[in-house]
Amino acid sequence: MTSSTTPGGLARFNALEEPAAHAVLHELCASRTWAHRLLARRPYATAGDLFAQSDATMAGLTDADLAEAMAGHPPIGRPRPGDPTSSREQRGMDGASPELKAEMLELNLAYQERFGHVFLICATGxxxxxxxDAVxxxxxxxxxxxxxxxxTELGRINRIRLASLVEQDAPA
Incomplete structure (x- = not known):
């Protein structure tokens, strides 16, 4: 962003009451620790400051925090019904053949059996x-x-979602 002013979405996020801001962050990432640490640093002067705090927080999350964050993500190829974010992020599976979808389901299950959580990738694009191939x-x-x-993948997803939050225009 070339403007020295705070983007509208970031200004609105900074101004939200804590429960509302927490709810917004929880929609972006299911880790309560991540949300709490981002809230503790408000207000943010720039989107870059918010992204840097997100990255630093992500680097310090415990295994339990990561598990909590991953629990908020549906398996690849099965976005949550009515969830436009997961549908948009997993758009690459929309045109997949039935064979690829079946293979992805099988791979998701094998991955989950091996690691105990869903396969997580920044699927955008x-x-x-x-x-x-990644799984x-x-x-x-x-x-x-x-x-x-x-x-790393969670950090990428969070950055994309935070960017969307701070770039939002004022409500009509």
Whole structure:
């Protein structure tokens, strides 16, 4: 953003009462620790400050915090009904063949059996084939390797969602 003024969405977020701001953040990421730490640093002067706090918080989340955050994400190929965010983010599976969708379901189940949580990837802009290839590649990781990849992917997802929040125009 080239303007030195606070974007409308960021100004509105800064001005929200804490319960409302917490609800907004919880929609973006299910980790209560992440939301609490972002709320504790308000107001944010710039979107960059908010993103930096999100990144720093994500880096410090415990395994339990990561598990809580992952629990808020539906499996790839099965966005939550009525949830436009997960549908938009998983758009790459929309045109997938029935065979690819079935393969993805099988891979999701195998991944979940191995790691104990859904396969998490920043799916924005990825095709169904790219998501399938990623789960195939990552299923061989150790739990420790996968936890760090998940942390990175969650950070990417949170940044995209926060950017959408701060770039929102004023309500009509």
């Amino acid at each position: 990825l095709t169904g084939e790219q998501m399938r 195939k590649e990552r299923i061989g990781n150790t739990p420790a390797q996968e936890r760090e990849i998940v942390r």
